[in-house]
Amino acid sequence: MVIRVAICDDVPVIAKAIEDLLLEYDSSLFEIDIFYSPFRLMELLEGNTYDLFILDIEFPNLSGIEVAETIRKNNFTCPIIFITSFKEYMEKVFKVNTFDYILKPVTKDKLYPALNRAIKYLDLDNSKFLFTFNKVFYSLSFSEIIYFEKNKRSVLIHTPSDIYETILQTRALLSKVNDNFVQVHTSFIVNVRCVKQITNNIIIANLNDKETVEIPISRKFLDSARKQILMKLRDFI
Known part of the structure; x- marks a missing residue:
């Protein structure tokens, strides 16, 4: 790279x-x-x-x-x-x-x-998130992924331009992502590098250079997620 x-x-x-x-x-x-x-x-x-x-x-x-x-x-x-x-x-x-x-x-x-x-x-370690869906193999750079959304058995993978899908349990998903990802809700895991603002119930993340997206943060994860996000952001500022 x-x-x-x-x-x-x-x-x-x-x-x-x-x-x-x-x-x-x-x-x-x-x-x-x-x-x-x-x-x-x-x-x-x-x-x-x-x-x-x-x-x-x-x-x-x-x-x-x-x-x-x-x-x-x-x-x-x-x-x-x-x-x-x-x-x-x-x-x-x-x-x-x-x-x-x-x-x-x-x-x-x-x-x-x-x-x-x-x-x-800039996340130049070239690490990738590898997954399959409908027998098709995908490889995404972690820096491309804004957040993961759990939807029953499925995981929706949100990037600036597309939404991908795979079948994965939350525990398995957490074991596959790198240190830049933090679980903020039972159904949401967010890329810290995309976080713009944290409130008591939502995270605002940069979807691209012009748009943002709101991701819910639950009371269960609020304190731990806020602490993890702020600690990780110190490495970037």
């Missing part, structure tokens, strides 16, 4: 230094594009998708915040790491769902922990 990275900084020396740190981290893991102009990056966003953005905040005629707002129009979940010389931007950057914020100069000690968390967030 390769992570497509867009680095945008109008100072070539800084952009090259960030690229070098990424390649030193793991030269086989990243496919890197460098942009010295934020306008050029925004021009290419419609035809190019990136898994990770590393953006400067201060440009002569544009703010990195505006670049991030453009990114978020089409991609709400990809990690964005801001690079800046000033702490004063912290409040603004988190309004565009920022993954991390690094003060210059960029060093291994600052960048590598952010990369570790981004890689974990």
